[in-house]
Amino acid sequence: MVFDVRAIFARIIVTCDSSMRVLRDHWIVVDDEGRISCICKELPRDVEEKIEYGHHIVMPGFVNTHTHVPMTILRGLKDDVDLKTWLEQYIFPAEAKLRGDDIYYGALHGIAEMLSSGITTFNDMYYFEGRIAQAVAEAGVRAVLSRGILDIPTGLSPEAALKKAHGFLSRLEQLWSRDPKLRDRIWFAYGPHAPYTCSRELLQAVREEASRRKFRIHIHLAETRWEFEKFKRETGMTPTEYLESLGFLGPDVMAAHVVWTTDRDLDILARRGVKVLHNPTSNLKLASGIARVPDMLARGICVGLATDGPASNNRLDMFREMLMAALIHKGTRLDPKVMDAKTVVRMATIEGARCLGLEDKLGSIEPGKFADLVVLDLRRPYCTPMHDVYSLIVYTMTSDAVEAVYVGGELVWERERGPVRFDLERVLEKVEEVRHRITQT
């Protein structure tokens, strides 16, 4: 940290606090721990460094609740084919060629792209997850990381699969003890891949360990019709009912996709306080379908927004997800009033933080929370005229409006410079080398 007390002035502050206050011409004062100490009209006296954003919106850093960040490497490898062909003929063979270094550079590449759209915290599941942790530590962002584990297709025993998660946890513990500040930037979660790739024994073991050690669980759930029908056929239960029958579901479960659900499933998710990670673009692109988000919100289910991995999107851009989330439910339900802009902004910020169990630390601009901030430039031509700030953010802005990004009050990305803490050019060269190696072209 290069400052003691810093103050950031903004023309408009979209706080995303519980009363969704929008402030004009205020200062956000950041203490030497990177936390917001006050939000005030007058600049306090003891500020050592001040930055003024006179033509800007400052809002909380976006929370990307579900991704596989190193898949930047595989983005565009193949599109417009069915999921089985895509995975089996393209993605899995390419992934089999990836090494730890590739994952590290792919993760830095993805983090740079997330920063360029204002994402400051993300929830990841992949492999070589220790190398992703290294990238997160270096880039200066925040992440909940889970080593994806699965025993059915791999033939591993449940114990061996769980051991992989704990191996990753040990690496994180080393990282935390070397740099205790990383305890507030990198968090561990269990990552049982999905109900159809993990045995009942593995799911139950994960549930037990997660409760005992107080870590969250990140899982794919009911993403495709294929999964839904498989469970109905084989167990007589939906995927959601199946997890419920194992005692798996609880408020610490972060369930990605949740596209194929019955009313009863939604009631279960609401009762158990399960968090839903909504991936609108990926669900359309892979033709998985459209999650019943308005019905979830009506039941009080907490829903965050997510990009999914960049190979099934093909961007890591929260503006894209906000727009998609706002539009697709209107168009398919023939109701323009669902998913209004303010609700969608909440899903991209404070509700995303709540999904990750980090709502006390981030997701809104309030005293005591980390100063994770996105600075949006109102001088982009499409920002004139501004009739409504939420409408502007959701329906009009694209990520090119992002001028600067702060994590814990520290500048980590700037439009002209890109990521502040690492050399993106070098990362791009490495990624191009990986492409060359894995595709032989």
Place this chain on the structure above:
Amino acid sequence: MVFDVRAIFARIIVTCDSSMRVLRDHWIVVDDEGRISCICKELPRDVEEKIEYGHHIVMPGFVNTHTHVPMTILRGLKDDVDLKTWLEQYIFPAEAKLRGDDIYYGALHGIAEMLSSGITTFNDMYYFEGRIAQAVAEAGVRAVLSRGILDIPTGLSPEAALKKAHGFLSRLEQLWSRDPKLRDRIWFAYGPHAPYTCSRELLQAVREEASRRKFRIHIHLAETRWEFEKFKRETGMTPTEYLESLGFLGPDVMAAHVVWTTDRDLDILARRGVKVLHNPTSNLKLASGIARVPDMLARGICVGLATDGPASNNRLDMFREMLMAALIHKGTRLDPKVMDAKTVVRMATIEGARCLGLEDKLGSIEPGKFADLVVLDLRRPYCTPMHDVYSLIVYTMTSDAVEAVYVGGELVWERERGPVRFDLERVLEKVEEVRHRITQT
């Protein structure tokens, strides 16, 4: 025109010609009429000016087949309400306060935004259309313009409504005679607003005049369920069948939206060669529904892409429309193979040109066509790695990749400068004045 012969080099040329050739390291040579004279590996000798885009894709300028361009002024005025409330309580009262000058500045604002996403030709319907023609002439782009006419809600006679179209045509004829080159940049079309706002007499008169004078017809068709049900109830016919019963439909009809259709409607549209203007974002945002584009393409119907007006989108961005068009049909039909990236790129370029009857002049990079070109910067971080050029354009790129835009070989927009031919800052000030005046805030 400031040059005689100019040559533009590109690392990759996406031609959109009939065999969808993609060329590497070629020169596009432009003659003194602004037309492409050749596409060649070696730079010819007699070139007076050359420009090299060594890290770029050059592709045909996008064709936005349906918009109401000056509505930039009203963008974000109100969102997330039903169509009737939106129109009656917000849009119509605001439009009633707009003057000719407002329309002119709103049009320049919208044209700047279209250029920033690579749109070089658009198809517009609004009022004060003469002022829009002035903006098009000054900005250096191309447009098919129609003065929206309607007699049912206005109480005008069909003759009086038609007279408005012909009044606008007279203004265009003056413009064409003052500057004959504008005959290749501005075209006239009739703009009967919709089947439910135009009487049978007006529609028949338009049909007759259009055939006699050889102008195209631009109309909204079957946009909402309300319209569909109204026609079924009142005439026993669908809106499409109703127009067919009047002898209205033909290959010169450009029908916007076309969301609510039966199989029989699609057969009629295919048989008559009607052009469909697909507005995926607007149709979602206003909750109109999702047009049956894959079924249209299967019948050989020509479909172009469109933004609709910026108040119902809320951008004039062809990258947004390409992404939406590629995704929504996959997600709602549960088929990832429909609307592949190459098909969508064709819809945004050559098929759009065909919709407007301009396929002999523009829409692809081929000798004899105008050099309307978009230059896309491959140095954006998300462009690495590039596995497939169409996937990159449709699923990954956003309009911030646009580095330069040429119309007839003339540079009309550049990333750093914005529009070359007019002062965007001044336009933005004027638009902000309009906002202030019409909203009193």
